Amino acid sequence: xxxxxxxxxxxxxxxxxxxxxxxxxxxxPARPAAPPGPSLAExxxxxxxxxxxxxxxxxxxxxxxxxAVRMLPDLRVGELSVAAMQVLRTAVADxxxxxxxAELALDGRAIAVRRRSQPGGWTAWHLRxxxxxxxxxxxxxxxxxxxxxxxxxxxxxxxxxxxxxxARAVAELAADELADAAVVVLPVHGGxxxxxxxxxxxxxxxGRASARDLPGPVARALAGLxxxxxxxxxxxxxxxxxxxxxxxxxxxxxxxxxxxxxxxxVLVLLRSGAGDGATAASGGPDVELVEEFAxxxxxxxxxxxxxxxxxxxxxxxxRSLLQPDLPLVEGVALGAAYRPAxxxxxxxxxxxxxxxxxxxxGATFMLGDVCGKGVGAAVSTGRLRHSVQALRRLETDxxxxxxxxxxxxxxxxAADDDPGFATxxxxxxxxLESGGLRLRLAGGGHPPPVLVRTDGVETxxxxxxxxxxxxxxxxxxxxxxxxxxxxxxxxxxxVTEARGGIDGRExxxxxxxxxxLVGCHVMPAAAIAERVTLHASxxxxxxxxxxxxxxxxxxxxxxxxxxxxRRHLHSVRAAESPAGGEEGTA
Amino acid sequence: MTAxxxxxxxxxxxxxxxxxxxxxADEWRACELAVGLLGDGVHPADVLVGLVGAxxxxxxxxxxxxxxxxxxxxxxxxxxxxxxxxxxxxxxxxGARGSVVVGCLDGEWHALPARIVSEVLRANGWAVTxxxxxxxxxxLASYLHQYGPDVVALSCALPIHLPAxxxxxxxxxxxxxxxxxxxxxxxxxxRWARRLGVDxxxxxxxxxxxxxxxxxxxxxxxxxxxxxxxSAEYAGLTERRGALVGAAVDALEGFSPxxxxxxxxxxxxxxxxxxxxxxxxxxxxYLSDDGLFADYLHWLGSALGxxxxxxxxxxxxxxxxxxxxxxxxxxxxxxxxxREQLRPGFTNGGxxx
Numbered sequence: 001x002x003x004x005x006x007x008x009x010x011x012x013x014x015x016x017x018x019x020x021x022x023x024x025x026x027x028x029p030a031r032p033a034a035p036p037g038p039s040l041a042e043x044x045x046x047x048x049x050x051x052x053x054x055x056x057x058x059x060x061x062x063x064x065x066x067x068a069v070r071m072l073p074d075l076r077v078g079e080l081s082v083a084a085m086q087v088l089r090t091a092v093a094d095x096x097x098x099x100x101x102a103e104l105a106l107d108g109r110a111i112a113v114r115r116r117s118q119p120g121g122w123t124a125w126h127l128r129x130x131x132x133x134x135x136x137x138x139x140x141x142x143x144x145x146x147x148x149x150x151x152x153x154x155x156x157x158x159x160x161x162x163x164x165x166x167a168r169a170v171a172e173l174a175a176d177e178l179a180d181a182a183v184v185v186l187p188v189h190g191g192x193x194x195x196x197x198x199x200x201x202x203x204x205x206x207g208r209a210s211a212r213d214l215p216g217p218v219a220r221a222l223a224g225l226x227x228x229x230x231x232x233x234x235x236x237x238x239x240x241x242x243x244x245x246x247x248x249x250x251x252x253x254x255x256x257x258x259x260x261x262x263x264x265x266v267l268v269l270l271r272s273g274a275g276d277g278a279t280a281a282s283g284g285p286d287v288e289l290v291e292e293f294a295x296x297x298x299x300x301x302x303x304x305x306x307x308x309x310x311x312x313x314x315x316x317x318x319r320s321l322l323q324p325d326l327p328l329v330e331g332v333a334l335g336a337a338y339r340p341a342x343x344x345x346x347x348x349x350x351x352x353x354x355x356x357x358x359x360x361x362g363a364t365f366m367l368g369d370v371c372g373k374g375v376g377a378a379v380s381t382g383r384l385r386h387s388v389q390a391l392r393r394l395e396t397d398x399x400x401x402x403x404x405x406x407x408x409x410x411x412x413x414a415a416d417d418d419p420g421f422a423t424x425x426x427x428x429x430x431x432l433e434s435g436g437l438r439l440r441l442a443g444g445g446h447p448p449p450v451l452v453r454t455d456g457v458e459t460x461x462x463x464x465x466x467x468x469x470x471x472x473x474x475x476x477x478x479x480x481x482x483x484x485x486x487x488x489x490x491x492x493x494x495v496t497e498a499r500g501g502i503d504g505r506e507x508x509x510x511x512x513x514x515x516x517l518v519g520c521h522v523m524p525a526a527a528i529a530e531r532v533t534l535h536a537s538x539x540x541x542x543x544x545x546x547x548x549x550x551x552x553x554x555x556x557x558x559x560x561x562x563x564x565x566r567r568h569l570h571s572v573r574a575a576e577s578p579a580g581g582e583e584g585t586a
Numbered sequence: 587m588t589a590x591x592x593x594x595x596x597x598x599x600x601x602x603x604x605x606x607x608x609x610x611a612d613e614w615r616a617c618e619l620a621v622g623l624l625g626d627g628v629h630p631a632d633v634l635v636g637l638v639g640a641x642x643x644x645x646x647x648x649x650x651x652x653x654x655x656x657x658x659x660x661x662x663x664x665x666x667x668x669x670x671x672x673x674x675x676x677x678x679x680x681g682a683r684g685s686v687v688v689g690c691l692d693g694e695w696h697a698l699p700a701r702i703v704s705e706v707l708r709a710n711g712w713a714v715t716x717x718x719x720x721x722x723x724x725x726l727a728s729y730l731h732q733y734g735p736d737v738v739a740l741s742c743a744l745p746i747h748l749p750a751x752x753x754x755x756x757x758x759x760x761x762x763x764x765x766x767x768x769x770x771x772x773x774x775x776x777r778w779a780r781r782l783g784v785d786x787x788x789x790x791x792x793x794x795x796x797x798x799x800x801x802x803x804x805x806x807x808x809x810x811x812x813x814x815x816x817s818a819e820y821a822g823l824t825e826r827r828g829a830l831v832g833a834a835v836d837a838l839e840g841f842s843p844x845x846x847x848x849x850x851x852x853x854x855x856x857x858x859x860x861x862x863x864x865x866x867x868x869x870x871x872y873l874s875d876d877g878l879f880a881d882y883l884h885w886l887g888s889a890l891g892x893x894x895x896x897x898x899x900x901x902x903x904x905x906x907x908x909x910x911x912x913x914x915x916x917x918x919x920x921x922x923x924x925r926e927q928l929r930p931g932f933t934n935g936g937x938x939x
Contacts, residue, residue: 001621159732159760159761159762160730160731160734160761160763161732161761162730162731162732162733162734162760162761163734163735164734165761165762165763166762169762191755236750271901307731311731311732346725360917474928501857502828502831502832502835502857503828503829504811512855519655519657520657520660522611522661523657523660523661523664524613524658524664524665524668525609526612526664526667526668527660527661527663527664528665530695530719531660532661534695537693537720537859538858539692557611557612
């Protein structure tokens with residue numbers, strides 16, 4: 001300190017500083033005498049943390065405070081100090097103006113340099129040590145990037161409950177932030193594993209591999225034997241899905257994704273280490289970050305796998321309760337539409353079914369509504385439909401079929417507490433020689449079917465009591481003939497009791513339904529069924545819906561050509577039923 | 587849907603008889619003709635777009651011109667759907683390119699375009715599941731969670747469903763599934779699709795194939811509170827919907843604004859017909875796009891004109907709406923611009939639906 005102070009001495013500069021000396025150092029009014037040694041201005045400058053250097057027009061250093069000398073030990077006042085000054089001049093060499101700001105590294109410290117031109121051709125240099133400041137900012141930015149990545153990961157991983165899509169999201173997130181390519185391997189299932197690979201900013205791919213071909217570390221991590229980060233050797237990286245691409249993958253780290261009790265998968269991070277051995281060796285971006293990401297990914301994958309298991313069970317149980325595909329019956333055209341009250345469910349308390357006559361003479365059909373809604377009601381409809389399927393082998397007459405059904409339901413409801421009564425229309429359709437259809441309709445407390453005739457519509461009042469409610473129920477039947485093109489429309493009360501209108505409380509009603517069906521004799525059965533459901537649903541403006549089922553039995557207007565392939569009519573229905581679509585891997 | 591520039595001549599020769607079969611609702615003959623084309627080596631996509639799609643547009647035009655009744659239109663459309671299924675049954679199951687779920691928006695019952703898209707995508711190697719008409723958002727979301735397809739494609743024929751479309755799109759994106767939107771309901775240039783934040787838009791089935799092939803379909807970014815885009819007026823309008831429809835029906839003394847000579851009405855139910863006008867206004871307000879409502883009235887005006895139905899009833903409805911919405915500046919400007927569309931002789935080459 002002393003040495004620096006004396007080095008600075010000489011007093012030659014005092015007062016000669018062209019800088020606003022008087023402004024920087026206001027003359028102390030009360031002090032009579034100036035202190036000896038270095039001038040007041042210099043002593044004040046020595047006391048600040050910023051380095052200050054002044055050079056004259058010839059580049060000779062005229063003043064340098066203690067901090068400046070500490071930063072640049074070669075600096076000498078009164079000399080050119082070429083070596084020291086060159087460091088500063090190089091830092092601002094690119095600046096277009098005389099006044100410039102730059103940053104340079106000196107002995108591992110970050111120094112902010114500011115050059116300002118002064119009157120008389122002099123130059124002032126201000127040097128500030130910003131090492132700590134930069135470090136704080138860098139770590140703040142890094143921390144912010146980490147939390148941003150983890151937050152983005154959390155919100156994206158929480159989106160899907162599908163294991164495949166979740167695994168893909170994990171691979172994409174990891175490939176974008178943590179590696180040059182990432183692979184997620186899902187747990188072993190039936191001797192194979194599903195994997196999802198994604199390149200950094202690139203495409204993704206999926207595949208399935210045999211569990212026996214997995215590299216040892218991957219297999220051990222999947223089995224839950226290794227839980228921490230592991231390394232994969234180069235010779236283990238020759239097979240899909242961790243094959244090296246392009247520049248070549250020099251190394252790979254892997255980490256088990258913790259799940260419920262056992263790993264929910266394994267994350268493999270591939271790094272192309274070309275010319276950057278340090279990154280690969282150090283294990284990549286940040287082991288802590290990878291571990292934290294793995295935690296979140298594991299939770300998401302475990303939740304998705306849990307949901308998939310439950311959904312699979314529910315789908316299997318639900319399958320028997322879904323409305324059936326309509327069979328193809330010679331001489332009978334059929335159409336149906338179904339819209340359950342609980343929209344995500346596809347099942348409800350309304351039902352329909354059609355069974356072709358084993359002898360090939362027409363069909364038995366039915367449509368009904370068990371009391372209640374949702375899953376409970378759906379289970380009741382399943383029982384009822386299966387009862388009818390069995391009973392009709394013993395009895396084809398609709399009225400006696402209803403009698404048998406009534407007894408069966410009463411017996412089964414006695415066993416459990418389920419009230420389980422229903423309104424049903426059961427009918428038989430037999431093609432006539434003339435090309436029309438003869439229907440026998442038997443009803444149990446159900447809204448009357450509507451006949452769509454060429455010259456208008458009529459309702460068929462059948463009457464009858466609820467099915468499954470009382471032992472001595474009475475059922476009646478009606479017989480009607482349909483000419484070619486004419487239809488019989490069966491519907492549940494979800495149609496006529498749909499609430500809408502101006503105040504949202506008005507019922508759709510039978511009159512609107514019959515008005516709607518006028519002129520519909522030109523339409524195919526399926527179009528009529530859809531039209532009824534459509535209008536009832538549109539009417540139903542006010543939130544709460546009821547189940548809606550519509551079954552249309554029609555005497556075909558256009559006979560099917562002999563020997564025509566009829567299977568295409570099936571695919572319409574099959575495509576509509578999601579459960580009939582692609583199946584998750586079991 | 588745009589037809590390919592050159593149809594195979596075989597297709598052109600069949601088209602008249604095919605349309606005749608649709609008009610008679612003869613599904614056997616229609617299916618036979620379409621499937622016969624496949625046998626002759628015509629690509630399924632050409633049959634679906636060039637024959638079925640072209641017929642669908644013609645059906646719409648005949649109905650709009652008042653030459654066909656609603657029942658005739660429904661019957662022909664239904665047969666057309668059967669033809670799509672028949673052609674689809676002869677397309678081998680795809681799957682190599684990925685999986686797509688196709689569905690119509692909640693309340694959207696025009697399933698034919700979505701069915702055509704499904705089969706065209708299948709013919710191009712995609713595994714396709716068609717969820718049918720009017721898929722509720724909850725149902726779609728639970729399906730997406732369960733089956734995790736690569737993309738969900740949503741079809742919208744009428745802009746009236748756009749507020750519901752927004753709910754469905756957000757629900758799908760919340761499952762991490764990218765959404766491809768299509769159909770004229772999203773605007774001729776897809777501008778409303780983009781407004782609602784879909785991941786991609788395609789005007790027709792052929793374009794949908796191209797879009798699906800281009801996109802990498804990587805991680806859909808989670809939706810960012812796009813719900814706030816809804817205009818503040820929309821909530822108020824929805825609340826008042828019942829009262830507005832009631833006032834309109836009262837003003838017409840129970841008649842439909844679209845009622846004309848007996849046997850030739852556009853719609854039939856006064857409440858639903860007046861409700862449609864209110865819902866189109868609602869969609870315009872929701873998207874803050876007065877052009878949407880103007881396009882609708884332009885189209886409606888020409889449909890009424892084709893049936894010799896006076897626009898007096900419609901004017902009365904618009905008047906009632908203006909009175910009931912006196913404190914809704916944007917809705918009022920929609921109504922004002924809409925009336926312009928109904929002036930005799932006014933043409934602006936407006937929206938074709």
